[in-house]
Amino acid sequence: MSKRPLSFGTWPSPITATDVARHEGAPNWPVALGEEVWWAEPRPSESGRVALCRTRLDDPGRGTETVLPAPWNARSRVHEYGGRAYALLSGTAGAAVVFSEFSDQRLYVLDPGARGAPAPLTPRPDTPSALRYVEPVISPEGDHVLCIREEHTDDTEAGVRRAIVAVPLDGSAATDPAAISVVAVDHHFLACPRISSDGRHLSWIGWDHPNMPWDSTHLRVAELRDGRATGTRTVAGGTDEAVVQAEWADATTLYCVTDPDGWWTPHRITLDVDGALAGGPDSLVGDRAEEFGGPLWQLGACWMAPVPDGRIATVHGTSATRIGLLRPDTGELADVDTPHTEWAGKLTLAGADGGTLIGLAAAPDRPAALVAVDLRDGSWRELAGGAEADAAHGSTVPFAAYLPRPEARVFTGVQGREVHANHYPPLHPEATGPAGEAAPYVVWVHGGPTSRTPMVYDQEIAYFTSRGIGVVEVNYGGSTGFGRAYRERLRGSWGVVDVEDSVSVAQGLVAEGLADPARLAIRGGSAGGFTSAAALAFSDVFRCAAIQYPIVDLAGWRTGETHDFESQYPESIVGPWPSAKDVYARNSPVDHAEDITAPFVLLQGLEDEICPPVQCERFLSRIRGVPHAYLTFEGEQHGFRREETIRTAIEAELSLYAQVFEFETDVPRVELRP
Structure with missing residues (x-):
């Protein structure tokens, strides 16, 4: 069919501004617990709130479910840009969720199996939204949630304080602020709190003004003793080096993404049983001129995920990104074959054995989707968003x-x-x-x-x-x-x-x-x-x-x-x-x-x-x-x-x-x- 010559700007297009506005609600921030996969989903048609949704890997016919109903809004205001605002824990029938509610910035817990409403976990501050929480992590014992707390006392720099805190999951802190314990106070800015597999050590990333988190950060490790971080030391980062993520592989191996050579790449840090630095940071990919990380505009980003079989799933690339499986001992990097040409730094592992990688991916001809990759055979499927997103938003x-x-x-x-x-x-x-x-x-x-x-x-x-x-x-x-x-x-x-x-x-x-x-x-x-x-x-x-x-x-x-x-x-x-x-x-x-x-x-x-x-x-x-x-x-x-x-x-x-x-x-x- 020959094309009609028409003045630029006047070509008749079926894509309306309403279509654009509705399509802004792509899935985001995947988190998994066993076979359950959850994600945050912006809802432009619901006053722009962020809903929480879920599906199951072992029951594809079940479809997706909106777990957090309107008007609840799972969004943090830490740094104003927020980040991952929720975490999963075991509930009465499947997963329960701890989340930050945008309207008051308090933490709430919701157990869908109990069919109740979200219950507050943190106190209501005297000044609205003066206490904010982000990047929650459930403690190994399952009785607390660790997260970054941002406290606003006035409009000055000195009036903003941050700490890693432990909030009890029994709800006692909702009326008794003293029930919240301060685990660590360190740099002015904090990110990426992670607990080692044996529960003995805590790692996090910190930095101070005037640095931004892509300029200079420090990866810190401390022993957890009686709910407090002690013996804190720096194990990576420093001047003109920015660590942007760190994850424990086991009790003494800590992987991090940092850029001492000018590119964000994965490194391995080895600790002794007491948490002292025993080796590293050692690059796992040599001098590859590509990025395996990105800027920490939002807290909770995850460009790499250690897999239980010893490999590391990692996002990497330059003008486009893809998913690779890295063998730390050899540096071998094998890409997963999918049609997606852009993977976000938002990975998580799912399945009973942690053998399924969940990530957010897109391509020029594929809308952003929540993608599940079977790490055993490389097969993949889209769980939410993606090719069916337009129809889901009411467009034909x-x-x-x-x-x-x-x-x-x-x-x-x-x-x-x-x-x-x-x-x-x-x-x-x-x-x-x-x-x-x-x-x-x-x-x-x-x-x-x-x-x-x-x-x-x-x-x-x-x-x-x-x-x-x-x-x-x-x-x-x-x-x-x-x-x-x-x-x-x-x-x-x-x-x-x-x-x-x-x-x-x-x-x-x-x-x-x-x-x-x-x-x-x-x-x-x-x-x-x-x-x-x-x-x-x-x-x-x-x-x-x-x-x-x-x-x-x-x-x-x-x-x-x-x-x-x-x-x-x-x-x-x-x-x-x-x-x-x-x-x-x-x-x-x-x-x-x-x-x-x-x-x-x-x-x-x-x-x-x-x-x-x-x-x-x-x-x-x-x-x-x-x-x-x-x-x-x-x-x-x-x-x-x-x-x-x-x-x-x-x-x-x-x-x-x-x-x-x-x-x-x-x-x-x-x-x-x-």
Whole structure:
């Protein structure tokens, strides 16, 4: 069938903003207990809450079950980004669950077999959400849950304290705070508490300001004696080395993912019976130039899982990731054969013998799915999400025909440096652009900025490409996935390198004749919103921008306008405060707002503690005569979770492009006013 030539942006697409919003609810954070597999599932249609669901490996016909009903919301606010907010234990009929409830941040226990409501395990603080819990681990005895507790006493750095605590599972601490015991107080930030197989030792990861967990962390080991950590020592990590995960294989073997050689790779640490360092850290894969770990934006990430047969299941790769089975004694790494091209750092083991690996995986033509891999024979199946996700969300559209065919690209940037990107050309089964005409393109900039955008099935991208608008995601210098040297390109240069790399990718597509230089846009959220705003202020390449919950004032962000976790992040990627105050002003969009001439839409959640609305308001007060729209959303924090918000945001973005690039669209018109 020949394709009809139609103006870019006007191609008729069946993918609606509602489809995009509903598809945001992919499975997340798998946890297993025997044959039961649980996961967290965002529900945009249920006010953005996070439900808990489960299935059984030994009963495929049973299907999936939502265990945690509305309005319960299993989500932690530790670091504001949270992480794994629940753990499983034996209940009266199958697994029970301990989880952090978003509304008050208390821990609750729910035993589905008992058919009761969730019961609180922790006390109600005097100030709402002042006590927060994340990354729970059930004690070997099964009578306590260990987790990281974050305590807020005031709005200063000194007013935020963290500790590893033990909470009794009998509910006594719900009314008696003294029943909670403090197991360890160490660095300002804590992650990854793990108990050795014999219950004698506890390990965790710690770091302090101004470091971020991808800069410098310490892996700590202590003896557990009478419920307290004693004799704490550092066994890995340090200056310019970041341990991001550690797991016990047995009583004296501790595996960790760390980067002394510039790449996150698995290492082995051997302890003596008293917990003293006896050997290591020794690399298990030599000098492989690929990542086996990632940035600890959320607590509870798991890129490797020691298997009972002695192997280690591990996520690894660079611009794409896969699952490998590593033999620690030989370094042999054999990949599991599945069609998935991107595996998240969220692994767990299931089955009576721990012989089934559960992970989250996707591909450009496969939605994110919960995947079970039989480690005996390599067979696999999808348990939730995946190919049937669209039908489950109420859609009957054959999306496959409208999905772009992406490719990983490397562009040449300023000073000849490599810039990694994911290229999604416009694609439609029945339409094409006018002969000899290049397409409009949008550069997508990920958040972080120390992060990476994977090349996977994404209905939001398809929403635009199926209408004739190209998308290119830039993993600019500073991104993870390409080694420490690549991610440290951003040191002292945030607002410079990221903007330069975004411009270089856009100009590279123009030079190839793919993108129209008069119809280039940029969009991003959080740190991506910062880069998008900076690109309008510091370049003339982009004709418009969609800016979501951004940082726009670096000085304000460094001096109290964000949460504790990132409050000193600019020390490395901008410069030391206040001696580098001029750099903060030079690189901040808010200080150059009068230089912006391109239209934009600005979208902001009103409950955002990470990038608060005050930054947007200050930025807008300095904009002069530029058509723009400012849309705010009640009940939204950092990142949009509610179906109606996601739908409004994506339609506003398309309306912006239609007005600036002069094509017709049927979405509600967003009013752009000076």
